[in-house]
Amino acid sequence: MPKRPTDLRRLLLVLLGLATLSALALPWNLSVFTSADAFLAAWSRLGNYLAAFGAPDLSGEMVGNVLSLMLETLAVAVLGTALGLLLAYPLALLAARCIVLGEEQRSGAGGALRRVVLEVCRFVLDALRGVPDFLWAIVLVPLTGINATTGVLALALSVAGIYGKVLSEQWDNIDPQRYQALRSTGASRLTVFLYGIQPLAARAMQSFVLMRFECAVRNASVIGVVGGGGLGTALWDHYTDSRWDGVVTILFGLLLLTTLTDLGANFARRQLRVDPNHPHQAAGGSRQAVARRRGVLGVAVVAMIVGAIVVLWSQLSNAATELRRVEWQFLADFTTGLAIPDLGLDTLWSVVRHATVPLAIGVIATIAATLLASALAYPGSVAFQLDAFRFTGERLGPAARTLRWLTLLGTKGIALVMRGVPEVAWVVVLGVFFQIGVTPCVAAVALHSTGVLQRVFTETLDNVPYTALEKVSHARRPGIFLYGALPRALPDWRTYAFFQFEVNVRAGIALGIVGAGGLGHMFDFNLDWREYSTASSFLWAMVLLTVGIDRLSRWLQLRRLRC
Template identity: 30%
Template sequence: MTTVLDRPVRPVVARLRRDRRRWAWALGAAAVLLWSLAGAGLFTGDVVNPGGTAQFGRFAAAALSPALDAGFLGLLASSALVTVAYAVLGTALALALGAVGAVLVSRTTWGRRRLGWLLSRGVLAVPRGLHEAVWGLLLVNVLGLDPWVGILAIGIPYGAVTAKVFADLVDEVPRGAHSALLAAGAGRASATLYGLLPPAAGGLLSYSAYRLECAVRSAVVLGMVGAGGLGYQLSLSFASLRWEQVWSCVYALSLLCLAADVAGRAVRRRLAAPPPGPGRDPVLTGAVVVPLLLVAWSWWYLAVSPASLVSARTAEQLAHVLGAAWPPATDGALLGSLGALAVDTVQMSVIAIAVAALGAVLLAGAAARPPGRLSPARRVGGAVVRTVLLLLRAVPPPVWALVLLFVLLPGVLPGALALGVYTLGVLGRLTAEAVEELDPRPRAALAALGARPVGAWLYGVLPGAAGPVLAYALYRWEVAIRDTVLVGLLGAGGLGALLASEIAAFDWAAVTTVLAAIVVLTLLVDLVSDRARSVMR
């Protein structure tokens, strides 16, 4: 007997319809990757430098014997404080700029006036498209060696990003309460205060905590271009080939990043699931009060003075630079090399993201903390993978580039791989979190019907995790193109190297052209990645 479920069976034949657009994007991505690898000389030229392996071995061996003498540790501690102080003040400035900027770029402000909204967003793209280190190099030429360089270099680009995100957060709040207040005759400001800000507050605080985490990393990078702190110490030790000291710096950086990670995660977890009961949450109260105290301390510690911002010398220098920077240089030689270097930069970022995404997917299983009891081997393995990922993202990409230059010949590849391993540290963690959030039941059901582990992973985990991982990877691509400029600034080629040499030569007209090229490139990548993500949805 054959029972047929359901009433009249419609004679409809199902056909597999593949999504053409997705396939087009996938093939396009594969082609771009191949083109990038070919551009990096992987298929043709020599890329490995066998002579450097001994040096690399000495460097790696020093990981187990970091410099721990009291004098150097004291130096490290004071450097770490400088880095923290820059991060805190930079974030504070970014949040202030972001709060003001959000009002200027939110849909709530502009309403139906779409053109004004688009224009205001476009204005933000300029400060956002330049890396903190680029801002640092530009500002040092205006302000001289002043703590404001570090603060502004973090505060300006972060302020632009924060303004965009804050505006999005407020715009995404459901409109009901806000419209009701407006209908009841409340003014626009008070309606926003009562109807929009309270529901958005959690997201705003959570994002601010995340920005502080990022600012610690940026402060380290700024140190490498001369603002002092851990990054400065790291590049000094590197330049004098003291590998034990380099590793001490790396471990100190990792601890700092870990502390920022843990604190940020605690705040986000509290916001996602607030403890029951009346009264203030001590963690969240701390998350507001401690940073305020830190801002005051940092101000004192770095001896920041508003006077240097408005001094006559600063105004004079600013006028000089701006005057020399306009009109931008348009000679053929510059434009030609600009085009070639832009290609290098794109190829570098593509390889970096491919390396990072592949590594993240392969490591996601080991890095995630699944619920339930685990075997001891699995737990130790997971802890090791998570620690390695932390080290990878704690060390700034330029340092990775220098390390890779021991064993690779200069060119696109060392920069690309350096960015790749750094991005792997970031993507690996995001991917592990995405895997942890997946529903474990489908996978358990597959194991119960006898699927082998690979099969259960392919059918139960991969389909759910692939979407978020690709979206993160595309998002990180935008970040990577900016970081490519940073790696270039410190010598790994691409647009960054050109920018550094033009700044060093005080050729401000050429600098304007290079900066414009970088901003346009960032915008293009932003656009492509946005399109790709919308196709995936």
């Protein structure tokens, strides 16, 4: 966090400069705001559209269909996450410095080989992560066909990149002194990992795995737009056929699913928490009780994976049949075509120009979302709304208490909807108002990431020990917030915001295929026009962009906390 005012001023200047540059780089379409008529026309367009929201298709057939698609979407997310973790684990082992190289200096061919393995694995993870799941699905569809299996595989690939990267970093972040005792017994590095490193990182790992699972549910609900099954396919079909009543029903189903996941993950987190001093600790904080809760959770996870396989069984075997039909020649042409980029100067220049679009979307949407989420953190915080009496000593009447409850629930509700609706779905709604182009995409990413950031910002705020807040004496709630909680929360907020930036750049790439332009659009366009080598250049650019942002974050010495 910035320690002196000059640092803060410099940070603000840099952000302002970046925002300005980004704003200039994007081809905005703001005609909606240029005249009163255009503005009114936009509202009436949106009004017509939203009128459909009052009349969802609630026929038994539609509701039944949406419910089964919700189940399918959940199954895709569960299986995608599980497969991703399975794929990530060995790669993460080989990408972790503490495991591949260890502490001792290695020289000669063995050492060099280890370093090569390390770098190759890290790059594979970067590549898996750099291509958004949306685009992985586009690449996989010609092979596995339009079905949930494609969604599972696409999610698994992208999730593997994220998990592998973060797990290896979490392991490397463990202070070697903490497992020194084990090393000194002469245990092998694998033993040191299994009994020393992994247990120490387990808490952070669980939390991150859970967080990514939530993201996976959101992504699984729209991956069908590009052939990945689940709610997304139905959403896209109804949207392109202009069956608005059906679109609304599916959007409600989607929101319900993401909300339930959100709440379910919160519940799981409470079960995993082992902070006996926390005022909202689940009943029974004893070690045995915690162990029992963890056991139940473990069984639940296994049950979910088995359930997902059962739900998707016919689609999995369908995809296997589809894959067996595929001609070897096509597979070879397709994959080698996409692997080998065109390095012509005009292509490279085009790659650079189009890379500015997702970058600029990332900058503007992240700055906007950070500001909005900061504003929503205080009204959405349990500590400052419901528990404030614990550190202010205030006594509230029933009216004031009710007002605080309403503020809290209202804010949490708004944030829940913001993050519950995936970016693509936001674009569908906002595109009606802003017209096609980059504007609705920026707004969509900003809104969605506001919801995501609000949640983690509030969590950080609520995790500040109340004893620390009591020390800010003679202050009312806003004062305690500003001088007690905010300074403690800011470093985490900064880290979260920076990683949201990486996520938002990827969202900017994916939204390229629904009107934002830039890298995603150009990749899709070249794929459609069967210019595989040019498409490959854009694909590699996505990977390099992710690598670049990643190295920047390392250089800024930010610790990765979430997706």
